[in-house]
Amino acid sequence: MGKKILLEHINVPGIETYDVYRKQGGYTAVEKALKTMSPDGVVEEVKKAGIRGRGGAGFPMGMKWSFLAKPEGVPRYLVCNADESEPGTFKDHYLMKNIPHLLVEGMIISSYALGANKSFIYVRGELMYVIRILEKAIAEAKAAGFLGKNILGSGYDLELVVHPGGGAYICGEETALLESLEGKRGNPRNKPPFPAVKGLYQCPTVVNNVESIATASWIVNNGGDAYAAIGIGRSSGTKLISASGHIKKPGVYEIELGVPVEEFIYSDEWCGGIRDGHHLKALVAGGSSVPILPANLITKLANGEPRLMTYESLSDGGFQTGTMLGSGGFIVFDETACVVRNTWNFSRFYHHESCGQCSPCREGTGWMEKVLHRIEYGHGSMHDIDLLVDVSKKIEGNTICPLGDAAAWPVASAIRHFRDEFEWHITNPSEATKPGAVFKGDMALV
Amino acid sequence: MTETPTTVEFTPERLATAQEMIARYPQGRQKSALLPLLHLAQEQWGWLSPEVMDYVARMLEIQAIEVYEVATFYTMFHLDPVGKHVIEYCRTGPCCLMGGEEVYDYLKQKLGIQAGETTPDQKFTLKEVECLAACGMGPVFQIREKYYMHLTRERVDEIIDELSR
Numbered sequence: 001m002g003k004k005i006l007l008e009h010i011n012v013p014g015i016e017t018y019d020v021y022r023k024q025g026g027y028t029a030v031e032k033a034l035k036t037m038s039p040d041g042v043v044e045e046v047k048k049a050g051i052r053g054r055g056g057a058g059f060p061m062g063m064k065w066s067f068l069a070k071p072e073g074v075p076r077y078l079v080c081n082a083d084e085s086e087p088g089t090f091k092d093h094y095l096m097k098n099i100p101h102l103l104v105e106g107m108i109i110s111s112y113a114l115g116a117n118k119s120f121i122y123v124r125g126e127l128m129y130v131i132r133i134l135e136k137a138i139a140e141a142k143a144a145g146f147l148g149k150n151i152l153g154s155g156y157d158l159e160l161v162v163h164p165g166g167g168a169y170i171c172g173e174e175t176a177l178l179e180s181l182e183g184k185r186g187n188p189r190n191k192p193p194f195p196a197v198k199g200l201y202q203c204p205t206v207v208n209n210v211e212s213i214a215t216a217s218w219i220v221n222n223g224g225d226a227y228a229a230i231g232i233g234r235s236s237g238t239k240l241i242s243a244s245g246h247i248k249k250p251g252v253y254e255i256e257l258g259v260p261v262e263e264f265i266y267s268d269e270w271c272g273g274i275r276d277g278h279h280l281k282a283l284v285a286g287g288s289s290v291p292i293l294p295a296n297l298i299t300k301l302a303n304g305e306p307r308l309m310t311y312e313s314l315s316d317g318g319f320q321t322g323t324m325l326g327s328g329g330f331i332v333f334d335e336t337a338c339v340v341r342n343t344w345n346f347s348r349f350y351h352h353e354s355c356g357q358c359s360p361c362r363e364g365t366g367w368m369e370k371v372l373h374r375i376e377y378g379h380g381s382m383h384d385i386d387l388l389v390d391v392s393k394k395i396e397g398n399t400i401c402p403l404g405d406a407a408a409w410p411v412a413s414a415i416r417h418f419r420d421e422f423e424w425h426i427t428n429p430s431e432a433t434k435p436g437a438v439f440k441g442d443m444a445l446v
Numbered sequence: 447m448t449e450t451p452t453t454v455e456f457t458p459e460r461l462a463t464a465q466e467m468i469a470r471y472p473q474g475r476q477k478s479a480l481l482p483l484l485h486l487a488q489e490q491w492g493w494l495s496p497e498v499m500d501y502v503a504r505m506l507e508i509q510a511i512e513v514y515e516v517a518t519f520y521t522m523f524h525l526d527p528v529g530k531h532v533i534e535y536c537r538t539g540p541c542c543l544m545g546g547e548e549v550y551d552y553l554k555q556k557l558g559i560q561a562g563e564t565t566p567d568q569k570f571t572l573k574e575v576e577c578l579a580a581c582g583m584g585p586v587f588q589i590r591e592k593y594y595m596h597l598t599r600e601r602v603d604e605i606i607d608e609l610s611r
Binding site: 075084085086087088089090092093118124125126127128129132159161163164165166167168169180181182183184185186201242243244245246250251252288329331333337341342345346348349352353355 | 506
């Protein structure tokens with residue numbers, strides 16, 4: 001079911017090569033845009049499409065584009081954020097590795113729309129093999145006349161540069177990414193000024209996620225209205241979901257926004273259900289930073305209606321009973337998973353990845369990791385639970401970039417929904433620290 | 447085991463690559479080539495000694511401290527000598543759900559080393575890393591550019607035995 005926009009040709013043999021990609025209709029969007037559309041015309045279609053940033057924040061892409069400052073004589077830059085590092089998220093890795101030309105084509109169209117003559121794809125350094133795939137695709141596109149000087153006789157010039165990161169989650173934050181691209185440590189910048197005004201090299205810059213940019217070709221070919229007709233309301237279009245954890249079929253799936261969460265988990269078309277003999281216990285729907293939900297809140301809203309895979313439905317109920325679509329990192333936990341251990345694991349991640357610039361995050365993530373560690377290893381006290389909530393609240397909203405929030409939410413939500421599991425660890429340390437021991441309280445399993 | 451280089455200079459091929467990398471960035475923004483050059487240097491020498499970092503600084507016409515502060519920030523750079531194969535093992539949540547911790551314990555036991563250590567024969571260095579963006583294929587580790595996925599004890603045996611030869 002559902003429309004495929006990005007992964008339609010994923011299974012065509014040789015789709016990673018220019019020739020096969022071209023035969024499947026590749027680069028027709030570049031021809032259409034450069035020969036028949038003005039840059040503003042492309043921006044207009046993307047606005048009409050209503051596509052929201054696919055990296056996690058969900059900010060409307062067309063609006064982001066329209067904020068780009070255009071002072072005379074100052075270069076403008078487009079930077080693609082391919083630093084995919086949010087635990088549970090591996091869709092951009094999959095897309096770039098399998099259909100590199102989809103990103104290259106999207107970069108050409110997006111750069112044209114923004115008036116950028118040099119654009120960058122910032123790829124996390126661990127994916128060096130993907131960088132080589134992208135560089136090959138760029139060379140092929142250049143040889144075919146889709147990059148370089150005076151592309152298709154339009155007078156438009158573009159160079160694409162693939163830039164490797166060095167292993168730092170924080171560089172997925174757009175201003176940290178720009179610092180990193182300038183050859184510095186990935187410390188996020190204060191905003192304002194926003195990148196749209198002062199970004200890369202202090203020039204106006206747009207930073208977009210891989211999946212967002214890759215969608216531009218389809219929008220140009222089919223029109224913004226056609227894109228907006230897919231999905232539900234403000235959640236238009238399709239979304240790549242990275243499904244992992246205790247499901248039968250982990251992988252990357254393209255869904256039309258609006259699929260019921262229950263169907264996504266249990267349908268054979270997608271996750272295929274929980275692995276044999278087990279039951280759904282909890283879910284992280286949008287990457288490690290979004291609130292974790294227990295089974296009984298995942299598939300239904302408070303009013304009993306089914307919860308859908310949309311920005312609005314997943315966040316329905318706020319943080320009390322809802323979560324976020326985020327990056328689409330869909331991590332499924334069955335009853336063998338220990339929420340305390342997982343929360344400690346995520347806390348360690350954020351502590352490790354904090355850039356250290358803001359004290360609430362630098363110190364707070366370390367405290368949370370330590371407190372969670374002692375609960376997990378049988379040395380916690382009841383007071384520790386409130387202490388964790390207190391620390392998480394003091395980090396949230398008090399840092400330059402959202403890493404602080406991203407570190408606070410998993411802890412606060414785990415305690416909100418699984419407090420009895422934390423208490424069990426504290427009151428039954430000898431039992432809880434046995435290998436493989438998991439709380440078996442009266443939690444609702446689905 | 448990688449060694450402290452006596453002469454610090456890129457091979458002619460890598461020197462050409464380095465110059466091409468620097469030319470990718472706008473004039474006067476050559477510092478942008480720092481991460482690409484550090485990767486290139488690590489590819490040649492296996493790790494980044496102070497001498498190598500100084501060489502990169504000279505090449506980019508920046509202060510040595512500008513290289514040190516970057517090399518120490520990013521986790522992919524090895525600032526001490528490492529073994530022939532550096533195993534970078536993902537320790538993050540989704541891999542752990544798939545049994546990543548048990549496989550990791552087995553790997554440590556098989557190699558006889560802990561995270562951050564190198565085997566006495568200098569063949570393997572073990573490092574713990576955070577999420578490698580391959581969560582649906584976990585447990586995962588990486589050696590240089592290659593991802594090893596769906597790890598099990600048996601798979602670890604195969605990989606280590608193969609690389610030990």
